[in-house]
Amino acid sequence: xxxxxxxxxxxxxxxxxxxxxxxxxxxxxxxxxxxxxxxxxxxxxxxxxxxxxxxxxxxxxxxxxxxxxxxxxxxxxxxxxxxxxxxxxxxxxxxxxxxxxxxxxxxxxxxxxxxxxxxxxxxxxxxxxxxxxxxxxxxxxxxxxxxxxxxxxxxxxxxxxxxxxxxxxxxxxxxxxxxxxxxxxxxxxxxxxxxxxxxxxxxxxxxxxxxxxxxxxxxxxxxxxxxxxxxxxxxxxxxxxxxxxxxxxxxxxxxxxxxxxxxxxxxxxxxxxxxxxxxxxxxxxxxxxxxxxxxxxxxxxxxxxxxxxxxxxxxxxxxxxxxxxxxxxxxxxxxxxxxxxxxxxxxxxxxxxxxxxxxxxxxxxxxxxxxxxxxxxxxxxxxxxxxxxxxxxxxxxxxxxxxxxxxxxxxxxxxxxxxxxxxxxxxxxxxxxxxxxxxxxxxxxxxxxxxxxxxxxxxxxxxxxxxxxx
Amino acid sequence: xxxxxxxxxxxxxxxxxxxxxxxxxxxxxxxxxxxxxxxxxxx
Numbered sequence: 001x002x003x004x005x006x007x008x009x010x011x012x013x014x015x016x017x018x019x020x021x022x023x024x025x026x027x028x029x030x031x032x033x034x035x036x037x038x039x040x041x042x043x044x045x046x047x048x049x050x051x052x053x054x055x056x057x058x059x060x061x062x063x064x065x066x067x068x069x070x071x072x073x074x075x076x077x078x079x080x081x082x083x084x085x086x087x088x089x090x091x092x093x094x095x096x097x098x099x100x101x102x103x104x105x106x107x108x109x110x111x112x113x114x115x116x117x118x119x120x121x122x123x124x125x126x127x128x129x130x131x132x133x134x135x136x137x138x139x140x141x142x143x144x145x146x147x148x149x150x151x152x153x154x155x156x157x158x159x160x161x162x163x164x165x166x167x168x169x170x171x172x173x174x175x176x177x178x179x180x181x182x183x184x185x186x187x188x189x190x191x192x193x194x195x196x197x198x199x200x201x202x203x204x205x206x207x208x209x210x211x212x213x214x215x216x217x218x219x220x221x222x223x224x225x226x227x228x229x230x231x232x233x234x235x236x237x238x239x240x241x242x243x244x245x246x247x248x249x250x251x252x253x254x255x256x257x258x259x260x261x262x263x264x265x266x267x268x269x270x271x272x273x274x275x276x277x278x279x280x281x282x283x284x285x286x287x288x289x290x291x292x293x294x295x296x297x298x299x300x301x302x303x304x305x306x307x308x309x310x311x312x313x314x315x316x317x318x319x320x321x322x323x324x325x326x327x328x329x330x331x332x333x334x335x336x337x338x339x340x341x342x343x344x345x346x347x348x349x350x351x352x353x354x355x356x357x358x359x360x361x362x363x364x365x366x367x368x369x370x371x372x373x374x375x376x377x378x379x380x381x382x383x384x385x386x387x388x389x390x391x392x393x394x395x396x397x398x399x400x401x402x403x404x405x406x407x408x409x410x411x412x413x414x415x416x417x418x419x420x421x422x423x424x425x426x427x428x429x430x431x432x433x434x435x436x437x438x439x440x441x442x443x444x445x446x447x448x449x450x451x452x453x454x455x456x457x458x459x460x461x462x463x464x465x466x467x468x469x470x
Numbered sequence: 471x472x473x474x475x476x477x478x479x480x481x482x483x484x485x486x487x488x489x490x491x492x493x494x495x496x497x498x499x500x501x502x503x504x505x506x507x508x509x510x511x512x513x
Contacts, residue, residue, distance in 0.1 A: 017477040019485060022488055025489050025491065025492045029488075029491070156492070166502035166503075294510045297511070300509075304507060
């Protein structure tokens with residue numbers, strides 16, 4: 001599918017002298033917008049009241065969006081790699097924005113299916129394309145620090161929720177003066193519809209700015225003073241190219257899929273349940289010693305560690321390597337989960353510390369994945385391969401909450417649970433992390449038969465001849 | 471390809487503007503979230 005010439009990859013090849021530090025803000029302009037997907041809880045209650053529906057029915061909107069994220073990233077990854085970041089950011093901006101506008105129409109006319117179609121399906125496609133749009137470009141601009149580069153962008157996804165949550169609260173307060181931003185009041189449907197229109201238009205402008213300034217490096221470009229041999233010398237880092245079609249035939253891809261699935265499932269288990277979890281862990285004689293406002297503070301703290309972990313751990317992976325950092329995420333994460341299950345309820349500070357570290361590993365796992373893929377498969381179609389890998393996220397988004405909710409449902413009623421009721425779920429997560437740890441250990445360099453026949457240095461943007469299907 | 475051979479210079483102002491544009495909302499979000507998170511320790 002051809003794109004208009006102003007979006008074409010050929011139009012955005014950077015000239016010599018271009019400053020690569022313009023690329024991270026271009027990527028952030030997209031990720032800060034699509035990260036709104038993690039801020040849906042801020043208007044969830046208002047939508048339940050407006051549609052006179054249930055939390056489950058409204059929660060499906062978010063689930064559809066995440067599933068569409070995984071599917072669209074997998075399906076359109078090759079298109080994104082072929083047409084470049086400007087076309088991908090532009091298309092993502094259009095889908096994300098139109099998703100909000102159609103969703104707003106659904107709220108205004110009281111038609112829930114339109115909200116599903118708008119925010120869930122159309123917006124979800126924008127999410128998937130937007131998420132992978134800057135990744136391969138960043139890796140090519142920062143061959144010396146791919147973890148830092150992708151960490152910056154994917155940190156933006158975590159940051160998007162930090163911005164959208166308070167911003168949405170303020171905007172709904174403006175559109176509905178009766179709403180004061182606390183749990184005691186609920187914004188009107190009209191206010192949420194206006195919020196959707198506002199976000200749709202603001203995000204469109206922001207993301208188009210990113211699409212406008214993004215550039216791809218010229219063939220053979222490398223940063224000044226960068227010696228590729230230092231990268232080639234590292235274990236597991238290939239100088240070859242593997243196509244997306246061949247990558248999914250390698251055990252390495254599926255081992256990494258398992259790694260990401262286990263890491264994300266374990267993290268989501270805490271994130272989904274964060275607020276009631278801290279209250280349940282410190283419940284004595286039926287009353288929690290942790291106030292609702294303090295629980296909200298805990299959720300905020302986790303958001304900060306989720307975002308910070310994406311940048312800090314991914315950057316660290318540039319120094320210690322991708323496989324070792326995942327050993328930390330999964331191995332140390334496993335120990336932290338055991339501690340959380342056994343001694344987590346002994347002190348609030350200990351519970352908070354353990355949970356915050358676990359969530360930082362959760363974020364780190366997301367942000368380091370593209371650099372790990374670059375190491376294993378080269379840069380040739382890393383965006384498309386990353387898109388396919390994100391199906392693990394979609395699967396974990398279903399599995400994580402399912403595990404925790406099933407266990408807790410079997411243990412008692414919400415509001416009466418205690419720390420011990422969480423232990424079965426936490427030990428399931430420990431088992432999952434152990435599986436992920438072993439999967440990571442089994443990752444070896446990709447066999448030569450999967451390499452593209454024409455040698456392709458990992459630092460170029462060339463398209464190798466297509467290899468025979470293997 | 472000949473167009474690519476011309477050396478360009480990315481204006482420092484453009485880089486500063488781009489970073490400010492993404493940095494300001496992020497700073498706003500961080501401030502708001504830290505304010506909320508502080509309630510974990512204060513009440």
